[in-house]
Amino acid sequence: MGSKYLIFLGCAVPYRVSAYEISSRKILQKLGIELVEMPEFNCCGLPLDPVSHETMLILAARNLALAEQQNLNILTLCPGCAGTLKKVNKILKADKTLREQINGHLKEAGLEFKGTVETKHILQLLKEDVGLEKIKASVVKPLTMLKVAEHNGCHILRPKEYIGFDDPEDPQTLRTLIEATGAEVLDYIDETECCGAPSVGVSDKVALALARDKLSHVKMVNAQALITICPFCHIMFDTNEVRIERMFNEAYGIPVLHYPQLLGLAMGMTPEELAFNELRVDTSKLLKQVAEGVKPE
Amino acid sequence: MTETATQKDSTRDPIKASEIDPRFKYELVKMHGSEKILKCFQCGTCTSDCPVARFSDSYRPRTLIRMAILGLRERVLKSDALWLCAACFTCTDRCPQDVEVASVIRVLRNLAAEKGCVPQVFKDQAGSVLESGYAYKIPELRAKKRESQGLPPLPKGNPESVRKSLKGVKFLETVEKKGESSGK
Numbered sequence: 103m104g105s106k107y108l109i110f111l112g113c114a115v116p117y118r119v120s121a122y123e124i125s126s127r128k129i130l131q132k133l134g135i136e137l138v139e140m141p142e143f144n145c146c147g148l149p150l151d152p153v154s155h156e157t158m159l160i161l162a163a164r165n166l167a168l169a170e171q172q173n174l175n176i177l178t179l180c181p182g183c184a185g186t187l188k189k190v191n192k193i194l195k196a197d198k199t200l201r202e203q204i205n206g207h208l209k210e211a212g213l214e215f216k217g218t219v220e221t222k223h224i225l226q227l228l229k230e231d232v233g234l235e236k237i238k239a240s241v242v243k244p245l246t247m248l249k250v251a252e253h254n255g256c257h258i259l260r261p262k263e264y265i266g267f268d269d270p271e272d273p274q275t276l277r278t279l280i281e282a283t284g285a286e287v288l289d290y291i292d293e294t295e296c297c298g299a300p301s302v303g304v305s306d307k308v309a310l311a312l313a314r315d316k317l318s319h320v321k322m323v324n325a326q327a328l329i330t331i332c333p334f335c336h337i338m339f340d341t342n343e344v345r346i347e348r349m350f351n352e353a354y355g356i357p358v359l360h361y362p363q364l365l366g367l368a369m370g371m372t373p374e375e376l377a378f379n380e381l382r383v384d385t386s387k388l389l390k391q392v393a394e395g396v397k398p399e
Numbered sequence: 400m401t402e403t404a405t406q407k408d409s410t411r412d413p414i415k416a417s418e419i420d421p422r423f424k425y426e427l428v429k430m431h432g433s434e435k436i437l438k439c440f441q442c443g444t445c446t447s448d449c450p451v452a453r454f455s456d457s458y459r460p461r462t463l464i465r466m467a468i469l470g471l472r473e474r475v476l477k478s479d480a481l482w483l484c485a486a487c488f489t490c491t492d493r494c495p496q497d498v499e500v501a502s503v504i505r506v507l508r509n510l511a512a513e514k515g516c517v518p519q520v521f522k523d524q525a526g527s528v529l530e531s532g533y534a535y536k537i538p539e540l541r542a543k544k545r546e547s548q549g550l551p552p553l554p555k556g557n558p559e560s561v562r563k564s565l566k567g568v569k570f571l572e573t574v575e576k577k578g579e580s581s582g583k
Binding site: 112113114116117120123124127139141142143144145149150151152153154155156157160161164200208210211257260261262270295296298299300301303304305307308311312377 | 533
């Protein structure tokens with residue numbers, strides 16, 4: 103199956119985070135990954151797991167069954183989608199009774215889950231399929247003037263039993279990939295903590311308090327930007343940053359970049375190509391530093 | 400109902416013997432995700448590592464697990480706190496007894512949802528999945544903007560096929576009916 107993947111966009115990316123999709127497609131094209139569109143895909147299932155586990159299993163299995171028909175592995179930009187598809191694939195392959203039950207549902211739509219494809223998040227693809235050396239070689243404009251913080255988010259790391267390609271307590275993949283662009287990664291308190299996004303709609307107060315806690319820790323180490331790899335984490339820190347500032351009467355002004363945007367800059371792409379204009383927090387100061395190659399005082 | 404902020408959290412009220420259903424835990428042991436609930440020895444790792452518990456006065460995963468094992472069925476299923484879990488899976492990864500705490504919380508939520516105790520946000524998303532195949536309906540303006548940004552058209556999905564696959568799922572039947580009765 104190699105370097106050809108079915109791209110699974112899910113709900114959040116096309117709905118609110120197009121800069122992530124635009125920049126991801128650009129860097130993947132340059133790195134020789136071929137993306138195939140799949141018009142029949144549906145929601146991965148994760149948003150409905152809290153209310154109906156069965157619904158989640160059916161929705162995820164339907165996506166996997168569609169990919170199996172194409173005989174192609176799945177690539178996602180959202181860790182929630184990747185985690186769900188990985189988990190369901192593993193569960194249904196291991197549990198014959200459950201598989202038969204879910205396949206009973208899929209039969210109604212002329213589909214069957216067999217368990218023959220794998221799912222990867224873009225971070226895992228960059229690490230395992232492209233490889234660090236090739237990514238380093240693609241850098242034409244090292245971002246040595248930048249000191250940034252990383253935010254992995256939860257579903258790229260946990261539960262380890264199902265995701266398992268990085269250490270949830272001390273993850274290295276995103277860090278290494280950021281360092282490949284030439285930028286320095288700063289450590290900060292509670293790096294692997296949740297952004298709060300899943301609590302939005304249930305308790306915005308708790309959700310925003312979590313995001314604020316993270317932003318304040320990132321600010322503490324004077325990071326010039328926060329790098330994310332999840333549409334929901336990005337919404338919490340970028341889209342909601344002004345809301346958090348107003349709510350707590352504080353100023354952060356921390357630009358939040360999707361990792362492919364950072365890599366794209368290092369590959370010599372322009373901010374316009376990488377859809378920087380779609381970001382909510384002002385990035386002009388950051389981009390000026392990149393353009394001039396000057397380290398901050 | 401969970402979405403009404405006026406209802407106070409019930410996890411701290413005194414317990415009456417008449418509320419206890421001693422069979423509840425055995426039901427949970429048979430359900431996918433909460434098989435290992437009885438291994439919980441109440442160490443509190445889940446609560447002390449929970450990011451939500453740090454910012455919420457009511458959400459304590461250890462308390463919810465204890466309530467479930469005790470047999471406080473109604474109280475745990477009607478608890479607003481149940482819906483605050485962010486599903487970050489920190490508790491699942493760190494539980495020394497491998498209880499899979501987040502999965503137990505999910506099972507309890509599923510049971511609550513079957514009784515109709517569910518925040519509106521989940522009903523909206525379920526309705527959207529039945530209508531479009533996706534949890535969020537993409538506004539037309541957004542879809543058109545994609546073209547100008549050089550992105551391929553959005554996957555059209557196949558809502559009819561999705562609905563066929565989901566036929567017979569108990570929770571979704573209640574969502575559909577509610578949607579129809581409100582004239583959607």
